[in-house]
Amino acid sequence: MPEVPLPGRPVRGSTTGRPIMAAFDLLGRRWTLRILWELREGPIGFRALQQQCDDISPTVLNTRLGELRAAGLVTQDDAKAHQLTPLGRELHAALKPLQKWADGWVREG
Amino acid sequence: MPEVPLPGRPVRGSTTGRPIMAAFDLLGRRWTLRILWELREGPIGFRALQQQCDDISPTVLNTRLGELRAAGLVTQDDAKAHQLTPLGRELHAALKPLQKWADGWVREG
DNA sequence: CCCAGATGCTACGGTTTTGATAGCAAGTGT
DNA sequence: ACACTTGCTATCAAAACCGTAGCATCTGGG
Numbered sequence: 001m002p003e004v005p006l007p008g009r010p011v012r013g014s015t016t017g018r019p020i021m022a023a024f025d026l027l028g029r030r031w032t033l034r035i036l037w038e039l040r041e042g043p044i045g046f047r048a049l050q051q052q053c054d055d056i057s058p059t060v061l062n063t064r065l066g067e068l069r070a071a072g073l074v075t076q077d078d079a080k081a082h083q084l085t086p087l088g089r090e091l092h093a094a095l096k097p098l099q100k101w102a103d104g105w106v107r108e109g
Numbered sequence: 110m111p112e113v114p115l116p117g118r119p120v121r122g123s124t125t126g127r128p129i130m131a132a133f134d135l136l137g138r139r140w141t142l143r144i145l146w147e148l149r150e151g152p153i154g155f156r157a158l159q160q161q162c163d164d165i166s167p168t169v170l171n172t173r174l175g176e177l178r179a180a181g182l183v184t185q186d187d188a189k190a191h192q193l194t195p196l197g198r199e200l201h202a203a204l205k206p207l208q209k210w211a212d213g214w215v216r217e218g
Numbered sequence: 219c220c221c222a223g224a225t226g227c228t229a230c231g232g233t234t235t236t237g238a239t240a241g242c243a244a245g246t247g248t
Numbered sequence: 249a250c251a252c253t254t255g256c257t258a259t260c261a262a263a264a265c266c267g268t269a270g271c272a273t274c275t276g277g278g
Contacts, residue, residue, distance in 0.1 A: 019211035102128035
Protein backbone atom coordinates (compact mmCIF):
# COMPACT_ATOMS: atom_id res chain seq x y z
CA MET A 1 0.00 0.00 0.00
CA PRO A 2 1.44 3.35 -1.00
CA GLU A 3 1.64 5.37 2.19
CA VAL A 4 -1.59 6.05 4.05
CA PRO A 5 -2.26 9.69 4.91
CA LEU A 6 -2.78 10.45 8.59
CA PRO A 7 -3.22 13.74 10.39
CA GLY A 8 -0.11 15.01 12.13
CA ARG A 9 2.29 13.72 9.51
CA PRO A 10 3.41 14.91 6.11
CA VAL A 11 1.30 13.61 3.22
CA ARG A 12 1.35 13.83 -0.54
CA GLY A 13 1.19 17.48 -1.41
CA SER A 14 1.78 18.91 2.04
CA THR A 15 4.44 18.63 4.69
CA THR A 16 2.65 20.55 7.42
CA GLY A 17 0.73 17.66 8.94
CA ARG A 18 -2.44 19.72 9.01
CA PRO A 19 -5.37 17.34 9.33
CA ILE A 20 -7.30 18.82 6.43
CA MET A 21 -4.32 18.11 4.18
CA ALA A 22 -4.29 14.47 5.18
CA ALA A 23 -8.01 14.38 4.46
CA PHE A 24 -7.46 15.90 1.02
CA ASP A 25 -4.82 13.32 0.24
CA LEU A 26 -6.97 10.42 1.40
CA LEU A 27 -10.21 11.57 -0.18
CA GLY A 28 -8.50 12.74 -3.35
CA ARG A 29 -7.75 9.14 -4.29
CA ARG A 30 -10.07 7.60 -6.77
CA TRP A 31 -13.02 5.70 -5.33
CA THR A 32 -12.36 6.67 -1.73
CA LEU A 33 -15.34 8.99 -1.43
CA ARG A 34 -17.55 6.53 -3.23
CA ILE A 35 -16.56 3.63 -1.02
CA LEU A 36 -17.24 5.59 2.14
CA TRP A 37 -20.58 6.50 0.66
CA GLU A 38 -21.55 2.93 -0.17
CA LEU A 39 -20.63 1.75 3.30
CA ARG A 40 -23.38 3.86 4.84
CA GLU A 41 -25.90 1.03 5.07
CA GLY A 42 -23.87 -1.11 7.42
CA PRO A 43 -21.62 -4.17 7.12
CA ILE A 44 -21.12 -5.49 3.63
CA GLY A 45 -18.98 -8.17 2.05
CA PHE A 46 -16.21 -7.60 -0.45
CA ARG A 47 -18.03 -8.73 -3.55
CA ALA A 48 -21.27 -7.02 -2.69
CA LEU A 49 -19.41 -3.78 -2.03
CA GLN A 50 -17.61 -4.17 -5.31
CA GLN A 51 -20.94 -4.36 -7.11
CA GLN A 52 -22.35 -1.37 -5.24
CA CYS A 53 -19.35 0.53 -6.54
CA ASP A 54 -20.15 -0.12 -10.19
CA ASP A 55 -17.77 -3.08 -10.41
CA ILE A 56 -14.67 -1.30 -9.20
CA SER A 57 -11.68 -3.53 -9.78
CA PRO A 58 -10.88 -5.73 -6.80
CA THR A 59 -7.30 -4.50 -6.81
CA VAL A 60 -8.26 -0.92 -6.11
CA LEU A 61 -11.10 -1.81 -3.77
CA ASN A 62 -8.80 -3.81 -1.61
CA THR A 63 -6.16 -1.11 -1.62
CA ARG A 64 -8.70 1.53 -0.60
CA LEU A 65 -10.17 -0.61 2.13
CA GLY A 66 -6.68 -1.09 3.50
CA GLU A 67 -6.07 2.65 3.51
CA LEU A 68 -9.39 3.33 5.15
CA ARG A 69 -8.65 0.73 7.80
CA ALA A 70 -5.23 2.20 8.45
CA ALA A 71 -6.87 5.59 8.74
CA GLY A 72 -9.29 4.25 11.31
CA LEU A 73 -12.43 4.78 9.24
CA VAL A 74 -13.32 1.20 8.44
CA THR A 75 -13.10 -2.15 10.17
CA GLN A 76 -13.59 -5.73 9.22
CA ASP A 77 -15.46 -8.15 11.44
CA ASP A 78 -14.94 -11.88 11.97
CA ALA A 79 -17.16 -12.71 9.02
CA LYS A 80 -14.91 -10.50 6.86
CA ALA A 81 -17.64 -7.90 6.39
CA HIS A 82 -16.51 -4.29 6.04
CA GLN A 83 -18.13 -1.43 7.90
CA LEU A 84 -17.59 2.14 9.06
CA THR A 85 -16.10 2.85 12.46
CA PRO A 86 -17.65 5.62 14.56
CA LEU A 87 -15.02 7.92 13.09
CA GLY A 88 -15.95 6.76 9.63
CA ARG A 89 -19.59 7.44 10.32
CA GLU A 90 -18.70 10.95 11.42
CA LEU A 91 -16.89 11.51 8.17
CA HIS A 92 -19.87 10.25 6.27
CA ALA A 93 -22.02 12.73 8.16
CA ALA A 94 -19.56 15.49 7.28
CA LEU A 95 -20.09 14.64 3.62
CA LYS A 96 -23.82 15.21 3.74
CA PRO A 97 -23.52 18.90 2.84
CA LEU A 98 -21.62 17.79 -0.21
CA GLN A 99 -24.57 15.78 -1.40
CA LYS A 100 -26.83 18.71 -0.84
CA TRP A 101 -24.47 20.91 -2.77
CA ALA A 102 -24.29 18.45 -5.63
CA ASP A 103 -28.06 18.49 -5.94
CA GLY A 104 -27.91 22.26 -6.30
CA TRP A 105 -25.16 21.94 -8.88
CA VAL A 106 -27.66 20.47 -11.30
CA ARG A 107 -29.80 23.55 -11.31
CA GLU A 108 -27.09 26.22 -11.28
CA GLY A 109 -24.32 24.64 -13.33
CA MET B 110 -8.77 17.46 -21.01
CA PRO B 111 -10.07 14.00 -20.18
CA GLU B 112 -13.81 14.35 -19.81
CA VAL B 113 -15.10 16.71 -17.13
CA PRO B 114 -17.72 15.25 -14.79
CA LEU B 115 -21.04 17.07 -14.68
CA PRO B 116 -24.28 16.23 -12.92
CA GLY B 117 -26.89 14.63 -15.10
CA ARG B 118 -24.46 12.69 -17.23
CA PRO B 119 -22.51 9.47 -16.80
CA VAL B 120 -19.10 9.87 -15.18
CA ARG B 121 -16.18 7.67 -14.33
CA GLY B 122 -17.49 4.98 -12.04
CA SER B 123 -21.18 5.65 -12.46
CA THR B 124 -23.61 5.79 -15.33
CA THR B 125 -26.61 7.05 -13.38
CA GLY B 126 -25.91 10.77 -13.71
CA ARG B 127 -26.61 11.28 -10.03
CA PRO B 128 -25.05 14.59 -8.98
CA ILE B 129 -23.20 13.14 -6.03
CA MET B 130 -21.48 10.71 -8.36
CA ALA B 131 -20.27 13.53 -10.57
CA ALA B 132 -19.00 15.25 -7.45
CA PHE B 133 -17.15 12.12 -6.37
CA ASP B 134 -15.51 11.85 -9.75
CA LEU B 135 -14.48 15.49 -9.83
CA LEU B 136 -13.30 15.71 -6.23
CA GLY B 137 -11.66 12.30 -6.35
CA ARG B 138 -9.04 13.63 -8.74
CA ARG B 139 -5.80 14.52 -7.17
CA TRP B 140 -5.39 18.14 -6.09
CA THR B 141 -8.96 19.15 -6.83
CA LEU B 142 -10.02 19.52 -3.20
CA ARG B 143 -6.81 21.30 -2.34
CA ILE B 144 -7.15 23.77 -5.19
CA LEU B 145 -10.70 24.65 -4.23
CA TRP B 146 -9.47 25.12 -0.71
CA GLU B 147 -6.64 27.44 -1.65
CA LEU B 148 -8.93 29.58 -3.76
CA ARG B 149 -10.92 30.62 -0.70
CA GLU B 150 -9.10 33.94 -0.19
CA GLY B 151 -10.16 35.43 -3.50
CA PRO B 152 -8.58 35.93 -6.92
CA ILE B 153 -5.09 34.57 -7.30
CA GLY B 154 -2.64 34.23 -10.17
CA PHE B 155 -1.40 30.98 -11.61
CA ARG B 156 2.05 30.99 -10.11
CA ALA B 157 0.92 32.19 -6.71
CA LEU B 158 -1.72 29.48 -6.62
CA GLN B 159 0.87 26.96 -7.61
CA GLN B 160 2.97 27.95 -4.62
CA GLN B 161 0.01 27.84 -2.25
CA CYS B 162 -0.47 24.29 -3.42
CA ASP B 163 3.00 23.17 -2.35
CA ASP B 164 4.44 23.57 -5.84
CA ILE B 165 1.96 21.40 -7.66
CA SER B 166 3.17 20.81 -11.17
CA PRO B 167 1.85 23.35 -13.66
CA THR B 168 0.58 20.59 -15.90
CA VAL B 169 -1.82 19.27 -13.33
CA LEU B 170 -2.76 22.67 -11.97
CA ASN B 171 -3.77 23.84 -15.39
CA THR B 172 -5.70 20.66 -16.10
CA ARG B 173 -7.59 20.94 -12.81
CA LEU B 174 -8.38 24.60 -13.31
CA GLY B 175 -9.79 23.73 -16.70
CA GLU B 176 -11.99 21.04 -15.20
CA LEU B 177 -13.18 23.35 -12.46
CA ARG B 178 -13.98 26.01 -15.01
CA ALA B 179 -15.90 23.53 -17.15
CA ALA B 180 -17.77 22.46 -14.04
CA GLY B 181 -18.70 26.07 -13.32
CA LEU B 182 -16.82 26.35 -10.03
CA VAL B 183 -14.02 28.65 -11.07
CA THR B 184 -13.58 31.59 -13.40
CA GLN B 185 -10.72 33.60 -14.72
CA ASP B 186 -10.87 37.38 -14.96
CA ASP B 187 -9.31 39.73 -17.49
CA ALA B 188 -6.09 39.88 -15.52
CA LYS B 189 -5.91 36.07 -15.74
CA ALA B 190 -6.55 35.67 -12.01
CA HIS B 191 -8.47 32.58 -10.92
CA GLN B 192 -11.33 32.68 -8.45
CA LEU B 193 -14.34 30.78 -7.21
CA THR B 194 -17.75 31.35 -8.76
CA PRO B 195 -20.75 31.62 -6.44
CA LEU B 196 -21.28 27.92 -7.03
CA GLY B 197 -17.66 27.29 -6.17
CA ARG B 198 -18.01 29.23 -2.98
CA GLU B 199 -21.00 27.14 -2.03
CA LEU B 200 -18.96 24.01 -2.53
CA HIS B 201 -16.22 25.43 -0.40
CA ALA B 202 -18.79 26.09 2.29
CA ALA B 203 -20.03 22.52 1.97
CA LEU B 204 -16.50 21.36 2.71
CA LYS B 205 -16.28 23.16 6.01
CA PRO B 206 -17.67 20.19 7.97
CA LEU B 207 -14.89 18.16 6.46
CA GLN B 208 -12.31 20.43 8.01
CA LYS B 209 -14.02 20.16 11.34
CA TRP B 210 -14.07 16.41 11.02
CA ALA B 211 -10.39 16.31 10.13
CA ASP B 212 -9.53 18.22 13.27
CA GLY B 213 -11.37 15.60 15.29
CA TRP B 214 -9.56 12.85 13.41
CA VAL B 215 -6.34 13.85 15.13
CA ARG B 216 -7.72 13.12 18.56
CA GLU B 217 -9.65 9.96 17.77
CA GLY B 218 -7.56 8.29 15.10
C1' DC C 219 -17.36 -37.50 1.50
C1' DC C 220 -17.65 -35.09 -2.91
C1' DC C 221 -18.95 -31.72 -5.89
C1' DA C 222 -20.81 -27.11 -7.39
C1' DG C 223 -21.07 -22.53 -6.50
C1' DA C 224 -20.02 -18.40 -3.86
C1' DT C 225 -16.64 -15.40 -1.48
C1' DG C 226 -12.39 -12.91 -0.41
C1' DC C 227 -8.89 -11.65 -2.28
C1' DT C 228 -3.93 -11.65 -5.09
C1' DA C 229 -1.05 -11.79 -9.53
C1' DC C 230 -0.13 -9.94 -13.68
C1' DG C 231 0.14 -6.87 -17.55
C1' DG C 232 -1.65 -2.91 -19.98
C1' DT C 233 -3.65 1.82 -19.92
C1' DT C 234 -4.43 6.20 -17.86
C1' DT C 235 -3.10 9.80 -14.66
C1' DT C 236 -0.06 12.34 -12.50
C1' DG C 237 4.31 14.46 -12.08
C1' DA C 238 9.16 16.98 -12.87
C1' DT C 239 11.53 19.79 -15.69
C1' DA C 240 12.46 22.89 -19.33
C1' DG C 241 11.21 26.61 -21.66
C1' DC C 242 8.49 29.93 -24.65
C1' DA C 243 5.59 34.12 -25.45
C1' DA C 244 3.74 38.14 -23.51
C1' DG C 245 3.69 41.75 -20.09
C1' DT C 246 6.22 44.92 -16.56
C1' DG C 247 9.47 47.72 -14.65
C1' DT C 248 13.90 50.58 -15.22
C1' DA D 249 16.83 47.71 -24.62
C1' DC D 250 17.25 44.47 -20.70
C1' DA D 251 16.25 41.73 -17.04
C1' DC D 252 12.50 39.76 -14.53
C1' DT D 253 7.96 38.00 -13.75
C1' DT D 254 3.84 35.58 -15.19
C1' DG D 255 0.89 32.26 -17.50
C1' DC D 256 1.13 28.39 -19.42
C1' DT D 257 2.57 24.31 -22.94
C1' DA D 258 5.66 20.41 -24.36
C1' DT D 259 7.92 16.34 -23.35
C1' DC D 260 8.96 12.38 -21.15
C1' DA D 261 9.09 9.35 -16.87
C1' DA D 262 6.90 7.54 -12.75
C1' DA D 263 2.99 6.24 -10.24
C1' DA D 264 -1.78 5.04 -9.98
C1' DC D 265 -5.41 2.58 -11.72
C1' DC D 266 -7.90 -1.03 -14.12
C1' DG D 267 -9.49 -5.64 -16.31
C1' DT D 268 -8.92 -10.19 -16.21
C1' DA D 269 -7.77 -14.58 -14.57
C1' DG D 270 -7.53 -17.46 -10.98
C1' DC D 271 -6.39 -19.51 -6.31
C1' DA D 272 -7.76 -20.76 -1.63
C1' DT D 273 -11.40 -21.13 1.50
C1' DC D 274 -15.99 -21.83 2.81
C1' DT D 275 -21.04 -23.41 2.28
C1' DG D 276 -24.72 -26.21 0.98
C1' DG D 277 -26.50 -30.05 -1.11
C1' DG D 278 -26.61 -35.06 -2.25
